[in-house]
Amino acid sequence: MTPVVFDLDGTLVHSAPDIHAAVNRMLDGIGQAPLTLATVGSFVGRGVPSLVDRVIEHLDLDPGRHDDMVAAMLEHYNRAPADLTRPYPGVPEMLETLAARGHPLAVCTNKPEAPARRVLSLLGLGTHIAAVVGGDSLSRRKPDPAPLRHTFALLGHETGLFVGDSEVDAECAQRAGVPFLLFSGGYRKGPVTDLPHHAVFDHFGDLAGLVAPASV
Numbered sequence: 001m002t003p004v005v006f007d008l009d010g011t012l013v014h015s016a017p018d019i020h021a022a023v024n025r026m027l028d029g030i031g032q033a034p035l036t037l038a039t040v041g042s043f044v045g046r047g048v049p050s051l052v053d054r055v056i057e058h059l060d061l062d063p064g065r066h067d068d069m070v071a072a073m074l075e076h077y078n079r080a081p082a083d084l085t086r087p088y089p090g091v092p093e094m095l096e097t098l099a100a101r102g103h104p105l106a107v108c109t110n111k112p113e114a115p116a117r118r119v120l121s122l123l124g125l126g127t128h129i130a131a132v133v134g135g136d137s138l139s140r141r142k143p144d145p146a147p148l149r150h151t152f153a154l155l156g157h158e159t160g161l162f163v164g165d166s167e168v169d170a171e172c173a174q175r176a177g178v179p180f181l182l183f184s185g186g187y188r189k190g191p192v193t194d195l196p197h198h199a200v201f202d203h204f205g206d207l208a209g210l211v212a213p214a215s216v
């Protein structure tokens with residue numbers, strides 16, 4: 001059966017509210033005013049170090065503070081990774097359906113691996129997820145194709161399908177030569193038509209029907 005690899009933030013889970021809370025706790029710790037959910041949400045997609053780069057740029061802070069800000073943000077985030085985070089509608093049922101059909105399932109995210117595993121487990125989504133590759137699992141992260149290829153390798157396969165929400169995921173899939181199924185309800189920055197994709201869907205109830213014809 002074709003393996004199916006999922007992105008996490010903005011794909012399986014709406015996680016921006018907890019990322020937002022952790023960023024604002026970190027900013028509070030350095031005497032900065034909070035940012036809005038929309039602003040922080042627009043910084044999600046390339047991993048925590050890039051998110052902090054964007055915060056520094058946005059607030060015109062000293063780039064020398066980057067590593068301390070990343071550490072503080074992660075400390076706050078790891079303490080509460082799923083207080084406000086929820087699976088998108090239909091995600092638990094979709095994972096059950098694909099697992100029952102025999103598709104090997106995995107996650108390839110730019111979120112660090114430890115909190116990614118915690119989020120999956122706290123939300124009861126981890127049962128059928130056979131492998132998790134995070135933004136810190138390898139030296140390169142999406143849109144580099146290496147993490148996606150590595151995720152398929154952990155499942156014992158060379159390729160499969162990738163399901164994600166963003167420009168980063170679409171580019172990663174394209175560079176890895178993997179068919180990409182685009183969830184339109186996540187944290188994409190531009191129009192759907194700007195992202196190379198094999199198929200697009202707006203509810204996870206529709207995904208199982210797309211996986212079979214797209215299988216490689």
Ligand SMILES: O=C(O)COP(=O)(O)O
Nearest residue numbers: 008009045046047109110
């Ligand atoms: O943490 C991020 O910046 C993005 O994570 P994702 O790859 O699961 O969308």
Ligand SMILES: [Mg+2]
Nearest residue numbers: 007009010165
């Ligand atoms: Mg995402």
